[in-house]
């Protein structure tokens with residue numbers, strides 16, 4: 470009886486290979502850990518890779534490229550993750566520049582990748598880990614998102630301005646906003662002092678206070694009473710522009 474129990478337990482352990490652990494063991498020795506997108510941009514676009522001197526893409530570059538270049542991101546998650554898995558099976562066995570999914574503007578900075586042997590099970594776990602990584606990073610490092618009700622409560626208590634971030638799931642500028650602006654340390658510092666964020670999907674949810682939806686992304690600023698609309702703004706902005714917007718909204722508060 471005990472033996473059967475032990476066997477079941479072992480097979481369960483074997484089944485649950487962790488993608489994170491595999492990445493740590495087999496990939497992290499070369500591919501560096503998370504580096505914020507703003508630092509990467511400045512390094513590659515303004516300084517010709519002379520600041521970070523990266524010879525290998527970072528985990529967030531890989532994860533983002535996989536999620537946005539492989540398969541159809543409008544497919545359901547499982548279908549796209551399967552396409553990523555197939556790409557990795559091929560790429561890890563025979564890496565080559567021709568298969569590169571990174572921008573041609575940056576991939577010439579990198580060394581060549583050696584081929585790596587992994588079991589199908591390990592690659593499946595890796596593909597799930599890398600698929601989820603982008604979202605996990607935004608949740609972990611980005612501005613905290615609350616439900617509207619919760620945001621309202623906090624705003625009342627702490628006299629904060631409610632920001633409704635209106636998005637659509639496949640809007641490229643929303644993704645850019647999430648990756649470049651919402652995770653920026655300077656933005657978060659200014660934001661957290663006086664603001665509280667909630668998000669709504671403009672395709673399926675209604676805005677409060679009878680506000681009309683604008684393009685995505687758009688931002689609707691409501692004062693801590695939950696009734697006064699301070700401002701409405703649509704479109705993408707850089708981290709510095711977003712900070713400027715926040716300062717302006719603060720100034721417009723009655």
Ligand code: HEC
Nearest residue numbers: 495496499524525565566569570571576579580581582585
């Ligand atoms: C010995 C160092 C090394 C190890 C270990 C390594 N890589 Fe790489 N990897 C590289 C380099 C260098 C590149 C850039 C190659 C290029 O752009 O042509 C790369 C590129 C990639 C790319 C494609 C990026 C592109 O150009 O589109 C993927 C995907 C990738 N690695 C996944 C992995 C995974 C998953 C692991 C772990 C199982 C891993 N790598 C382990 C060095 C390594």
